[in-house]
Amino acid sequence: MTTTPAPETDLPERIDDVDALEALLCRPTPALVSDLAAVDGDILVLGVGGKMGPTVAGLAKAAAPGKRVIGVARFSEPGLREGLQARGIETIACDLLDEAAIDRLPDVDNVIFMAGRKFGAEGDLSLTWAMNVFSPALVARRFRHARIVAFSTGCVYPFVPVDGGGATEDLALDPPGEYAQSCVGRERMFSYFSQLHGTPGKLFRLNYAIDMRYGVLHDIATKIVSGKPIDVTMGHVNVIWQGDAAAQALRCLRHTTAPTSPINVSGPETLSVRRLAEDLGRRLGRAPILTGAEAPTAWLSDTREAQRLFGRPVVDIGRMLDWTADWIGRAMPSLGKATKFEVRDGRY
Numbered sequence: 001m002t003t004t005p006a007p008e009t010d011l012p013e014r015i016d017d018v019d020a021l022e023a024l025l026c027r028p029t030p031a032l033v034s035d036l037a038a039v040d041g042d043i044l045v046l047g048v049g050g051k052m053g054p055t056v057a058g059l060a061k062a063a064a065p066g067k068r069v070i071g072v073a074r075f076s077e078p079g080l081r082e083g084l085q086a087r088g089i090e091t092i093a094c095d096l097l098d099e100a101a102i103d104r105l106p107d108v109d110n111v112i113f114m115a116g117r118k119f120g121a122e123g124d125l126s127l128t129w130a131m132n133v134f135s136p137a138l139v140a141r142r143f144r145h146a147r148i149v150a151f152s153t154g155c156v157y158p159f160v161p162v163d164g165g166g167a168t169e170d171l172a173l174d175p176p177g178e179y180a181q182s183c184v185g186r187e188r189m190f191s192y193f194s195q196l197h198g199t200p201g202k203l204f205r206l207n208y209a210i211d212m213r214y215g216v217l218h219d220i221a222t223k224i225v226s227g228k229p230i231d232v233t234m235g236h237v238n239v240i241w242q243g244d245a246a247a248q249a250l251r252c253l254r255h256t257t258a259p260t261s262p263i264n265v266s267g268p269e270t271l272s273v274r275r276l277a278e279d280l281g282r283r284l285g286r287a288p289i290l291t292g293a294e295a296p297t298a299w300l301s302d303t304r305e306a307q308r309l310f311g312r313p314v315v316d317i318g319r320m321l322d323w324t325a326d327w328i329g330r331a332m333p334s335l336g337k338a339t340k341f342e343v344r345d346g347r348y
Contacts (some may be wrong), residue, residue: 003216009184011319014326021212025055025243026087028063029314036060039147041109042068043253046096046139047151048089049073049080051316051335052209053114057089060112063250072096072105073115099189102142110253110326113150116186118179125178133185140193147200149252150190154207154238154264156178159297159344160271161342162236165304169205169262187262194260202252203259207267209242209299210320211326214298214335217320221271221280221328224288231342232236232273235294238266241315248310255309267313271343276321283325295344 015021036072043064044056048071070090075081081091094101096115117131153340154199157167158174187203194201208216216239223230249267255263275286 004146005148011315013321013322015212017278018213022054025211025246026058026062027243028059028224029247031310032059032063032247032251033252036064036067039110039253040059042107043069043112043145043193043250044070044072044146045114046072047113047115048070048084049075049077050093050116051211051214051337052246053212054080054084054243055157056112056114056249057084058087059243059246061088064248068108070106070108076080081233082322096139097130099138100191100228104179105142107145108143109146111139111146112249113139113148113190114300116151116183128179129182129185133189135241136186137189139263140190140199144199145195147253147256148184148190148214148260149202149204149249150195150260151159151249152187152203152205152262153180153183154266154299154301155346156184156187156205157301159295160300162294162295162298166238166270166300167264168302169264169305174347176344182348188295192262194258198258200256200258201258201261202256203262204249204265204321205301206240206245206264206265206289207238207299208240208339208341209245210239210324212303212323212338213333215239216339216341217276217280218289218322218328218334218339220277221284221324222334224277224281224284224286225234226309227289227327229271229291230277231292232290233276233295234293234298234342234344235273236270236298237273237276237341238269238303239317240265240269240313241320241322244313244315248306249290249312263332264303265306267300267317268299268303268307269317269318281323283321284329
């Protein structure tokens, strides 16, 4: 099915339900359509079963209906595989820790690597390192002749001053906690094989995608409605609409480098958690309960390079706040997966 790109300003006042949300997330802009048209070959999305994977795969197929888009995951979640196939996305069940299974995946020109482990990372650290370091090494070697956009995280940086504009891509990586260290390991594997084989790539350092069913704004609004305290010690964040983040990941296929290189992706503003809670509280008609005092540092990224390549995100923070308050106020579905953005010791 071909989806006609909508004007970038044609955004709804509210998102009625999950179907409307997923349709909006997978609605391509003309810029995305143009960039994917300029990139040869089909697209393989590894780790399509994660929170953001269906958006990336669905958006790719909507923007480039003539390309094969193949989603790869274990597919343990009921209905996920069928939902992707209904959008015209091919699916392959695969354990991305199984080298033989990875070797059997089809050859493609473009890979979006999204597999990884964060939630419960401290519960089984060996599995966390296997998923975040060993699997990327297997994939980077197998697809050494493809373009690879590898999802990473702003958590690879150390905390930076909240008034400094965020970490730039050349800041030395020295994060707290084994989860974040394993994410550095993931980047190192893609960098190693990119240098070894000349594989073009991008290391996609994303900070906090916003979907109505999860994300920093969802977490804050949910606590407001339930009367739970909001700790503002981690007092500042960057966020970006998930549809914008997915579009930028796909557009990175046109901007890969050999050797691979990092790019920070998020909204352009450094946002105060206290202010976000107050703004959501006004929209919800409830006063937030705030605890703690803002630390002078946080995990923040400078996104000027992404803005140079892609422009500003289509969906601004005001619209995200409106949508979130309306969604949470109506007790609409949640994935039940907290971002844990408040964590400062790196233990997830």
